[in-house]
Amino acid sequence: MQNCGLPFHFSLGNTDLKMPDVIKHLYKYSPSQGGLLYAWFPSMHTRVDIMLCGRQGEDILLSVVDAVYKMLCRLEKMANYYDADSELAYLNRTASTHPQQVSHELYDMLTFCVDCYIRTAGCFDVTIHSADYTPNLIRSVQLSPQERTLLFLQPGVTINLSGFLKGYALEKTRKLLQHYEVKDALINMGNSSVLALGHHPLADGWKVGFGQGAVLNGRKPQELLLQNECLTTSGNDSHERKHIINPRNGKPVEGKREVAVVTDNGAIGEVLSTGLFVADARQREILEAEFRPRLILDL
Template structure:
């Protein structure tokens, strides 16, 4: 992930107790990096990308869960969300070579050169793991901001209902008209896109090319992992696919930046 994480906890707990909560969050983030960092040659995912085309490879429970969810939503998003787009000689059928065994919790790549990249998903998954930690410590009010692109808001700010997220410019929120901010209450805001016309990093599964232009797209959902899937899918989708996905999944707040 290699991203800054801002944590706000609003609680009557002692400072020592809250520091323990933060330390627990840091531990889980380090674990996720070791598990699913595509760019770390020593991560579990990197090792799988190197060997899963030779023989089935046993997965940790968390990596199995991540890959299984991504394959499920590849189907549900009309192929717009595809974690194999960085594979060698990629085609829209490459993802079909990823074979998961629920019984053995293994993965096998039927096609050599297939790789899985979870970079467009991992921060949202991390938000859900952080949510579990906060619930285990009975933290009722918190804001977690990962790199200004993946935000988890739980409960309320000390001075009002929900948590205000300011975009710095007027936006069309879809459900509230136009404003320069959103109020999140037990919700996640996830953003995908290009920071500039030069910094392109998302590949369209339909064209196998980088999506051009300086634009971003954000969605509000109740689950960070699913939110990452939707923001990425909607960003790479064409207009017809985007409209269909918004309607199919009842996405009430979709923001074009």
């Protein structure tokens, strides 16, 4: 995804609000359009860019960014597969010996992702990084709703939520923005997970651009208009990158290719784009019928 047609004639932020050093921001105000805050920081192994529009003032808008940053840090501490100190990592180490208690939010995530294995005809599988992975290994994941526990019915099972977490984070961000009554915003997580709310200050909705390889209905789209929607992308952005594993054979998908989808929900979009990337023709039909995205783009 290329730039989003944003006006970058900002001044350096001028606020007394104490913020984490990793958060950088610029601010612009005009009597006719109100305030425009652009902020960015590292999180979830990528860069997060945030554009907020409103008349709340710089300090209030910046406090929204701070709330988003803290929420993302909390999610990483809970569900980061690569953080040995996260709750998910602890469960991966211990849930094969006896049932482990799971926090409410993480339990709901796990339930959603296990259910998505069925909904995607096996194309989305959070056990894909398990040692000695085989198709249907996810059936060894036992979730007990009454006790809110997780048990792996065989050794070597691990759960990786990386193909879901950024989309889930977009929905948590949406709720925070609603709480602060921010109606116009663009959230971009690593150019692969985007939430567009309301309108750009100078136009309807938010326009995002694509690279030269994008194909939509046989044509190359120059830009796409998003309004109260999510754009999520999965795949290999280079021939060298092979980070998505096909659940059918347990092997990385090769070749430079990406799939992007426009959906109403970021978590659904993340699951769908990942599933479509590995799906065969029959599975693709199943996914389209099940999730009904507004757009599917082969990039």
